[in-house]
Amino acid sequence: MMSQEQNDLMTRTGPKDPCGKLMRMYWQPAALVDELQGPRPVRPVKLLGENLVLFRDEQGGYGLIERHCAHRGADLAFGRLENGGLRCAFHGWLFDASGQCLETPAEPKDSQLCKGIKQRAYPVVEKSGILWAYLGEGEPPAFPEIDCFVAPDSHTFAFKGHINCNWLQALEVGIDPSHASFLHRFFEDEDTSAAYGKQFRGASAGSDMPMTKILREYDRPIINVEQTEYGLRLIALREIDHERTHVRVTNQLFPHGFVIPMSTEMTITQWHVPVDDENCYWYAIFTSYSTPVDKKKMRDQRLELYELPDYRSRKNKSNDYGFDPHEQATQTFTGMGSDINVHDQWAVESMGAIQDRTREHLGSADKAIVQYRRLLRQEIEKAASGTKPFMFLDAAHARSIQGPATMDGIGPTRGWETYWMEVDVKRRRGAPWAAPVPQEIADKIPHLRAV
Incomplete structure (x- = not known):
């Protein structure tokens, strides 16, 4: 059982909080x-509790400075x-992107x-459709060479959405493989050829079986969790029969991201970024390994x-997330429509602004969440x-963080242990851009290394 002190340690991200210090050591x-x-x-912009x-600026450079004039x-x-x-519109004081005051026009000429x-200021860089800021001290870290940063602009698309709760419970949905069989259950399957841009609506690789059918009919996955050099790898196995098993491989990208398959052609790399302790944004980069993204x-x-302008959901607590009891009885498990973002938003917002983890009862299906929390507390310390x-x-280590698969x-x-790696490598080899094969995968299936 978790103590209140442990829960506070993991959820509070202000400038003076231990988790806030950790989060400020990464690009956000x-x-x-x-x-x-x-x-x-x-x-x-409100980020990690800072306004x-x-x-x-006119030269095209980005500035991120304290919101209230010095x-x-x-x-x-x-x-x-x-x-x-x-x-500043009050007295005309002028600040550049570094926060330096350039003019105080109401003062004497000399x-x-x-x-x-x-003014307090933070560096900003543009990468894959997102503006990233470093709120920490000293030199910022290098970006890992993961797929969403390596792929060309034509093959990535970035978006975001606001969630009215603490960042940690929002992230933990993404490292919970079993919930999809319930929260995202559809009672009927659609034509998978119309699934572009939609999660859990296409067919699984190597079959014409809709993902919706697999999640609905095989709702007790075996979950394996492995430690990796970027965080955790989650493998969820749903045995269909003695010959066939559905394999879903996802990743936790430390500190607050995850990488998941969206379809046979795309992955989603998503971060859960604290606005303050009771609000967060998810930022996602969709990466295509085949055709350019239809942005x-x-x-x-x-x-x-x-x-x-704030990327807030039209379905939210104020309108019961669009809940329809007839739909819940006949079409979807939640009765909240077909967009899984709404399902996730309801689940995490319904826990309260900051989930009280002293009252939860975890099971074996929560093993990734348990491991992640242990890792998070360790790194906060x-x-x-x-x-x-x-x-x-550092720059050298960043080049070795690739994929993840x-x-x-x-x-x-x-x-299945080598099958999933072969599928991932084949997709990378066929990509029109240089999608690297992560070294750990190449080491495990050497016969594909030179293909």
Whole structure:
């Protein structure tokens, strides 16, 4: 049973909290690149409990600075983009992307006041459709060379969504393989050829069996959890008969991400980023190993559910997530429509703003959650003691973090252990971009190394 102290340790991410210190040692998604398109590229951002403002200056550089002006605290989110920075609308003080005050126009002409004034500022980089910020001290870590960062822009698509609860319970849904057989259960199967852009709606690799049928009919998976150099690998096995087993391979990417198969052609790499202790955003990069991503279709599909500018779900607690008792009786397990994001959102928001883990009763199906929490607490302690935590990467180590491999398909009941790797490698070999075969996979199936 978890203590309240342990729960607080893992869920609180403010500047003075131990988990907050850990999270500040990694690049964090701060906004989608799309959010700074248009004539006025300025957006307020709340990240890890800090109120900030993100902007793109006239030279195309990004700045992320404290939201309240160092002069008298006015809101810089209403500032003017001009003269190489963001100018406060109250007295005209001007700040550049590094937070340095450039002008204090109401002061005497020979005033040196601005030279000693600097707004708190954090570095920002653009990667795979997301603007990433580093809120920690010292040199930031290198990005791992995982698929969503290696693939060309044409083969990735980024999106986000707001969830009204703590980041940890939102993440833990993604490392819980058994819930999909219930929370995401559909009583009828659709034509899998119309499944583009939808999760759990296509056919599993190596078959024409819809994923919805597999989840519905085989609801007691055997779950294996392995430690990896990036976090955890989860393998969920659903035996169909003596000859065939459905294999689903997903990954926990430390500290707060996961990598899962979306279809035979795509993976989803998703992070659960604390806004504050009671809100988070999921940021996802969809990566294609075949044709370029149809970004307009993917975006339009998601904007049917999420409203701009804050990417909040149209289905939420205020309207019971669209719950329909007739639908629950006849079509879906939840009665909340066909979008699995809504199902997940209901599940985690219904736990409360911060789940009370002192009251839960975990079972064997929760083994990945147990292992992840142990890893998280261990790394929080490392960061608190001044030691570099897991996945704080230097450039050389970052190059070795590749993949990670994912798979969703039906293979042999005897021999599934190498089958899933062969499927993943074949997909990589056939990709139009240089999708690396992770070394640990190449070592285990050497006969594919030179294929």
